[in-house]
Amino acid sequence: MWNQLRKLFNNRTVKYGVPMLLLVVGGSFGLREFTQIRYDAQKIRKKLDPSLEARVNTQNQTVILQEEYEKLKDVNLKNWRNIRGPRPWEDSKEYQEQQRSRLNKGT
Known part of the structure; x- marks a missing residue:
């Protein structure tokens, strides 16, 4: 008998x-419990x-979306x-003026 075991x-x-097999099946049950927590x-x-x-009224949000x-x-x-x-290293006011002048020339 011992020999067979x-x-x-x-x-x-x-x-x-x-x-x-025990690790996979047992792990799935364990993960389910931890995710439920x-x-x-x-x-x-x-x-x-x-x-x-x-204060936060959800009815007003739908009206705002419709408006x-x-x-x-x-x-x-x-x-x-x-x-x-403008890029972070560019001067934003100068860049905006350039864009406006291009738009005015193009139209």
């Missing part, structure tokens, strides 16, 4: 495969104070040009 434990599948902590942290939640959409519908985008802003 020794033979079984010297088998490569039992020696390397079973521990690997993480998401539970995020839910707790994201809760707003009732006073702050009353902005109405404003953008009337904007003429056919004459719009993309103008590069």
Whole structure:
């Protein structure tokens, strides 16, 4: 009997495969528990104070988006040009004047 057990434990599948399988399956269950703790902590942290939640009204945000959409519908985008802003090492006022003069010459 001991000889058969020794033979079984010297088998490569039992020696390397079973521990690997246990590690993969057990690790997935462990990771699930740790990630659940993480998401539970995020839910707790994201809760707003009732006073702050009353000040932040989500109904007003949809109205603001609709108003902005109405404003953008009337904007003429056919004459719009993309103008590069100044680099950090460039003088911004001087660069803006150059861009304005180019625009005035081009139109």
